[in-house]
Amino acid sequence: MAGENRLPGVAFDGAPPVIWLTSAWGFDPQYWGYLGFTKESDRAWFLKEAGENPLVAIYVSDNAKAPEPLRGRLAGILRLGSQLGTNGDFMPKDLYQRVSSDPDTGNRWTHAVQALQAWKVLPGHEPPITELAPLTLGPSTGKGNNRQTIGRRGRRMEPDEARKLLDLPVVEVPVYGGRRTEDTEPAPLSAKLATSRAVARSTSPYTVDEDDSPKHLYILRLNGHLPHFLGRADAELAGLMVAKVGYSKAPDLRCHAFNRAMPACAFRWEVWKTEPGDPPHADWSVAQAGEEAMKQRLEELQAEPLGGEFYLASEASLLAAWRAGQAAAKTAAKEG
Template identity: 40%
Template sequence: MDAFQFEIARVIAAKAKRQQRVTYQQVGEAVGWGHPTGRGLGPHLEVILHHLKDRGLPPLTTIVVKKGHRHPAEDAMAYIRSALGDIDIEAAQQEVLAFDWSTVPEFGPTRDHLPEDRGSWLTSFWGFDPGGWGCIGFADEWRRNAYLRGSQPGGLVAIYVTKNKGPLNMRGKVVGVLEISHEAGHAKNFISGEHWAAKESSPERKGKWLYAIKATRAWRIVPEDWKPVEELFPEAYGNNNAELIGANGVPLSQQETAALYSLDVYEVPVYGQAGQVDPTIQTLESALNPSRAVKPASSPYWVGETDGPKHLYILKLSGNICVYLGRSTKELEEKAIIKVGFSKSPLARRDQIQSAYPKGTFTWEVFKPSPQPDTPPYANAEIAIVGEDAMKKRLVDEKAQPLGGEFFLADDWLIHNVWTAGRVAAEKAQAAAESSITKEQPGQVVSAAE
């Protein structure tokens, strides 16, 4: 094993010590791999597995799984069986989780790769808008004191939206995460004037949740990862009634914390926060680790995200674009303002761009893909860039009007044409990349993790 493979093993062993499986994406992000979702890590995992076997140690790499899965995928099982035979994978994983990895010094978990276990809780809100509501609130001082005694500064609180209040598309789903200090005070101190006035003018909310604790950071979960609270946190939600969760908050188990850490998020402002936020789309676990440098792009509308599977997208501005551009209806007939690009989450990118606009009648919507597939179709940013460049080229060739950055004024017919051009180019680039990998490593299981 080389130094890089030992680094991978340390990341996996640290998870095993916490009785948690680890996703390929988490491993990739932790070690700074070119494809954080794990594309190409298979050969390294295979070397680690043989090293473990030779030393008589449990098969550590068997707890590396695809996101949302309990066991390795069949392609990964191929090289596991080649090393260990036809094993019982569940039994092998339990052996890994039960083993004391601190007895193997070179595999000892390091604080550099995984965030400090700061504790995590669950509570409910009527929505999620930390830019105006920078705290968690309690009805009574004794409830707040109970939370303070049971938590530590910097603890994480997962937020789900109540099932009978809040935006319809958010109800019952876990949509955000707050980092909570131990700075206690009156709720008015941690809520914007606009939000405070709206709360106090509502008969349902007036005078409630006044015993507050300040939030210091916040992350919005990408909409593609919004899950019903009972699905994401079956223990915390299933073992407590909704009123108790909303009133007091309840702690999450280690396994549920692991599920929370695996969600894709991006940081958003908190009311009263002084520092800048990092809008990179990444797992919560990666967001809590020391930041890796992200190379900036030349576009003024770009925000970073870790590499890995991508969607192409076209956003369309909804509203009276004649008023927006100050032109006649006839001049803009059958035209639209669009933005083209790529992202792990078109819905999150839409929300990030919308947040830079004043509230009003003009809103961005995801025009393509429609419907959006459950998983991103392109393996990495390099492939998606080919598709994005093809969309821009088609727009320029057909004389669409550039509006700055990746924004264009285009005819309706052209927008559909542009989408087809981008998809075709990206699919060709992906096929070429897959062919290249096969030629470079014949007979090798390369993408045991994608």
Template identity: 40%
Template sequence: MLDLADRPVWLTSFWGFSPDTWGCVGFSDNWRREKFLPDARKGALVVIYVTKGKGPDNQRGKVVGILETTGETGHIKQFLSGDAWEEKEADPKSRGKWQYAVRVSRAWIIDESEWQNVDDIFAETYGRSSAEAIGANGVRLSDEEAARLANLTVHEVPVYGQTGKLDSVVRPFSDALKPSRAVIPAKEPYFVGEVDGPKHLYILRLVGGVANWLGEPVDDEDERMIIKVGFSKSPYMRRDQIQSAYPAGRFKWEIMFPEPVPDTAPYLDAATAIKGEDAMKARLFKGGARVLGGEFYLAEEWLVRKCWTAGKMAAEGAEKAG
């Protein structure tokens, strides 16, 4: 079973998962909040699935994140960013709702590759409760169902109003509440550590206009791209972590390689993946790519594809040699 130090684990639904602007769990009636408060004071964990009728298309019906609650209560406006409050009140479907709030202290997003349908992972609880009741009141998961969270890959994300240090190590949820393990030292301007273990190589591509980003004319702009090369337990999480360091706007990171992302990381450990990463960098340098700092490059598409092949060959060679 998942050892959560006797923490209760609840299930509820949101219209999305944005704890950086929505730092609470809200109830439409005080009696509903009072029913939840004894568990909240124990640091209850609330598993979030996105409603099937509203929310991002690729998240609907999926279990996408986990919140840690506190015993602090207040009006929902206290725990929302100004933009989130204005958006909530501008929508007739949410105006005036969920006013009785409980503050959230920490939040974790589940790796996109591991999002599961709520009626699959929590079939027992979801099957015996209506979606309306789950959304309005929340329901407590059994120990058996809560234990299914243990091996889900997560990383911590910011919570609105949070003052503590963020621990963005990528790891199984069973380790998420434990003290951080040692991580590989930072090698890049924006770094989020992760424990060692199986790794993917990846290439991320920045979408939104090369010349606009660089602030200068670029010859054959349609044939050039800004990329980041690296390795990670999860390309999805690395993409999201890097994106979270940028303000919202037209520029978005997308996974270029691997495509598709395999269910299982192909390389045994970081040492093996580093061989592949170094080979990608060497191929980019040899091909004349422009270094933009850290592991970011401006390169033509043909060269990016060549560098991906070089990285895979080097990592596979390192595995065979090891």
């Protein structure tokens, strides 16, 4: 599983993209870093037909084990690599042990093709697959029903239906064993594919990407028992918060990215302060002026820096910093 795959961006030039469709019980590539086939012959057929680094759209089946809000909806898109193996090669060991011992999954989807990148449809925008791809699916029963074939080995989407996917708002999410980027900037799939960068298959670090665009200022707050988190006495931390100041086009997605980067534990980030509605600050330079003002105000109020944009501070200090940040951003916008 060593080595590297270089994947250039994709330019469609108005032509329909080649995208394959399959179904699954969910979409969580952070733990399931592959596309699986129950029969090796189906995997061989797919590899022959789909070619190098295919794009595969995943819709969630109506199986009772699938998350109910996503059943029957398109959840995300995978970009596959060339590495083959078993499912245990592309998921955490503890998950593999549970999957292999479950009578419903133990003998399914064991013939794997690695996934290098994954894009998740923005929550709340997952389209019903029957509306998105009725021709690819065919009728629900009888002759021409392609659903079993789609679930077993995939089916190339009809060109006009594949083109619809390019307009879906998506964010990039981490892949187990693949690209570890959490992308907090929602954009149409066409834009994500066109600007997709090279993907290292080794141990690339976890990063959070944002391009330039209008921004919100924000303050995130860490929820949980802070004395355990910081290794200090309860009395020392009374009335204090661990917070992060910053800016983003989508603070909710940035918060989600921070939570995804943490192991499962009793601590979670939440968006404590941000501006409502559309991003009010024209670009990163205006928002950065606000961020710097928040940090400066916290230092003036003797909040304890915890590295980067992280601070240990009282609620009153953070409120003062928030007001300073908004004022500085407004000034920067007028001067710009």
